[in-house]
Amino acid sequence: MIRLIAWRELRSLFAMPSSWVVLAVLQFILAWFFLAQLQAFLDIQPQLAQLANPPGVTATIAATLCNTVALLLMMLVPMFTMRLIAEERRNQTLALLMSAPLSSRQIVLGKFLGLWAFLAMLIAATALMLYTLALGTHLDNGLLLSNLAGLLLLTASYVALGLYVSSLTNQPIIAAIGALAVLVGLWLADIGAAAENSPWHTLSPLNHFQNFNAGLLDSGDAAFFVLFTGFFLLLAMRRVHNNRIYG
Amino acid sequence: MPTTAPEITLSARKLTRSFGSQPVIHDLSLQLRRGEVLGLLGHNGAGKSTTLQMLTGCLLPDNARKNGCSIEICGIDLLRHPALAKSHIGYLPETPPLYRELSVNDYLIFAARLRGMGSAAAREALQQARLRCGLESVGNKIIGTLSKGYQQRVGIAQAIIHRPAVIVLDEPTVGLDPSQIREIRGLIRELGNNSSVILSTHLLSEVESVCDRVEIMQHGRLIYGDTSARMQQYGQVSGFTISLRNPPPPEELQAIPGINRVDQLSAGQFRILYDADNNPSAALLTLAEQRGWQLQQLTPLQATLEDVFVRITDAETAATGETR
Incomplete structure (x- = not known):
């Protein structure tokens, strides 16, 4: 049942021209950025060679690109999550799910997994682009995989938050603005907090991505993403269930 | 020839519902047997849609499980075992719940599988449902491009594709032209042969032409219930x-x-x-x-x-x- 809902979500995403446009534009921007980074790396390569322990091509190009993807996703994911529940409510299609033999858990998890799978494709396309570097040089696979794992976890947390905000309203646009406000708010609070031990650092998903970005697999960061995602998914299930009580 | 009364497929007792401090449904009880078409007649705002939403599990009654409030579908308690009971319900809300970006076939298969049908059974049911609702020619069209009448038919097909015992239709003929209304009414009569159908409407003629039994609703109460033939005397x-x-x-x-x-x-x-x-x-x-x-x-x-x-x-x- 969860798979069925996820499949339906993917099906709808691919049936809409807007998702294709977003995918294409994003891929274009990332390719542009990727080539610019590559150019910059080639330009400074001679100077780097004189250093004792120079940063490699993966650290200079791939890690920087993944950091950009993480930032772009923060703006992009709310555009996708806004539809998840708010639009079903506005188009009154939620009644179909509510009158079907499904629990709120299945509805929320199905939608979450569907969109996550879609965004994973987007990340996979970025990964493919980075792996074209392997044609000309040796890549640091560990750093690359840690970055991709971090991106997947980060996306999961964004999607969960967006899904919850979407379950609060029946206006997709409000859901988008709400989710964007929370995500950008967390990010700004994180980079604005000067103190090293400020609690804002621990709350921001993007801050927890930094270790993954540097190639450091920290179970604390992974646990943060899992908890963050789980927390908002639970809230969303609660909200979908309450739909039956408050109408 | 032994004559046994057909089984009761839907039985609701003492439903009460309010939105905020505004009471909408008072102490409503309903029963429906297999092979019966029940018309729920009332003005806009009489509480018809709210009642149907409660019968399909989209809305919980106030203080469910207290005061003898219960809804049973084919003998299964909807409030205690929602997943089991809901697979016997087909529901068409006021606005048909259509994913406009999907094709008719994809959408109907999704609806069938959602109610627990296997993949092969769903394909077979799709053929049947399309035939019954006159959707043979539009299977591969995108729902959003269909006319209102066809969309309404897709909505009905969605409600009957898994051959449920109880079919709940909320104003099924609203927005259709006269010939479509006649077709849909014929379909509803046909559905009433082996399932129970409950439909809401504010049209007297609809009740007269398709329903076996009528319940009239006003201000959230059932004020009158009888066979539709006898109600016509009042008409x-x-x-x-x-x-x-x-x-x-x-x-x-x-x-x-x-x-x-x-x-x-x-x-x-x-x-x-x-x-x-x-x-x-x-x-x-x-x-x-x-x-x-x-x-x-x-x-x-x-x-x-x-x-x-x-x-x-x-x-x-x-x-x-x-x-x-």
Whole structure:
């Protein structure tokens, strides 16, 4: 049942021209950025060679690109999550799910997994682009995989938050603005907090991505993403269930 | 020949619901047997949709499980075992719940699998449902591009594809043109042969043409329930309108025995009211022929829902007055 809902979500995403446009534009921007980074790396390569322990091509190009993807996703994911529940409510299609033999858990998890799978494709396309570097040089696979794992976890947390905000309203646009406000708010609070031990650092998903970005697999960061995602998914299930009580 | 009453497929007891401090449904009980078409008749805002939402599990009744409140679908408690009970329900809400970006086939397969059908069974059910709802030619079209009538049919197909025991239709013929309405009514009658159908409407004629039984709803209460044939007695008015090409003065019509009142609607049109036990139409026809009035049309007056309400509530107050 969860798979069925996820499949339906993917099906709808691919049936809409807007998702294709977003995918294409994003891929274009990332390719542009990727080539610019590559150019910059080639330009400074001679100077780097004189250093004792120079940063490699993966650290200079791939890690920087993944950091950009993480930032772009923060703006992009709310555009996708806004539809998840708010639009079903506005188009009154939620009644179909509510009158079907499904629990709120299945509805929320199905939608979450569907969109996550879609965004994973987007990340996979970025990964493919980075792996074209392997044609000309040796890549640091560990750093690359840690970055991709971090991106997947980060996306999961964004999607969960967006899904919850979407379950609060029946206006997709409000859901988008709400989710964007929370995500950008967390990010700004994180980079604005000067103190090293400020609690804002621990709350921001993007801050927890930094270790993954540097190639450091920290179970604390992974646990943060899992908890963050789980927390908002639970809230969303609660909200979908309450739909039956408050109408 | 043994005659057993058909099984009860839906039984709701003592449903109560309010939104905020506004009570919407009071103490409502309903029963439905297999092979029965029940019409829920009422004005806008009478609580029909809310009732149907509760029957399909989209909305929980207030203080469920207390005060004897329960909903059973085919003997399964909807409030305790929602997943089991809901696979026996097909529901078409007021707005058909359509994913506009999917094709009709994809959408209907999704709807069938959502109710727990296997992939092969869903394909077979798809053929059946498309045939029944007249969707053979539009299978691969995107739902958003279909006309309103076709979308409504897809909505109905979605509700019947898994062959549920209880089919709940919320105003199924709203927004359709007359020929589509006739088709849909035929389909509903057909569905009523092996499932139970409950439909809400504010049209008297719809109840008369498709329903076996009627429950009339007003202000969140069921005020009257009977077979639709008996309800039609309430719907009858002792009167008709006639059109005459060569009309006489109204006084001449008034003189016919049995006629109480003659209202001239236009030059050749009259509304005629008569005593319930003395129908003057035969006398009128003979006179019309003798005097060359050239009768074109004679239509019995149809009562409006309002009239029926007034009569039923009058009858009820009279009955309670007698018992006092």
